Amino acid sequence: MKYKELITKSEQEQQTEQVDLNVAQAQNTLEQGILSLKSQMIKQESEVKKYENLEKEAERTLESSKSCNPFNVQNILDARTNLEQAKLNTQAEKEAYNKIQEAHNYLETLKTELF
Numbered sequence: 001m002k003y004k005e006l007i008t009k010s011e012q013e014q015q016t017e018q019v020d021l022n023v024a025q026a027q028n029t030l031e032q033g034i035l036s037l038k039s040q041m042i043k044q045e046s047e048v049k050k051y052e053n054l055e056k057e058a059e060r061t062l063e064s065s066k067s068c069n070p071f072n073v074q075n076i077l078d079a080r081t082n083l084e085q086a087k088l089n090t091q092a093e094k095e096a097y098n099k100i101q102e103a104h105n106y107l108e109t110l111k112t113e114l115f
Contacts, residue, residue: 030107037104038046044097051090058086 064077065072 019100034107040100046055048093048097051093055090058083
């Protein structure tokens with residue numbers, strides 16, 4: 001653009017350009033938020049799988065404690081307690097994942113709604 005064109009731009013043209021820049025910046029910020037949540041979802045999904053594996057391990061431990069010789073009631077109760085805790089931990093990780101996923105879905109819907 002020539003200097004004369006630049007200095008003779010109407011205020012309406014300048015405001016329109018500023019609005020376009022603000023919209024583009026908002027869209028970029030929203031995209032960054034969506035990508036951040038995707039990253040968190042991947043990390044949380046890994047945590048869920050880790051805790052599911054720990055739960056399976058606790059189940060195996062309980063089953064093996066039932067067949068120990070000599071028979072030990074305390075070991076069985078401890079293994080059962082560990083399994084119950086593993087199930088609670090797995091459930092908590094799944095709930096955390098679901099919350100992140102809900103936030104991600106909301107931002108995707110917001111993106112469609114606004115842009």
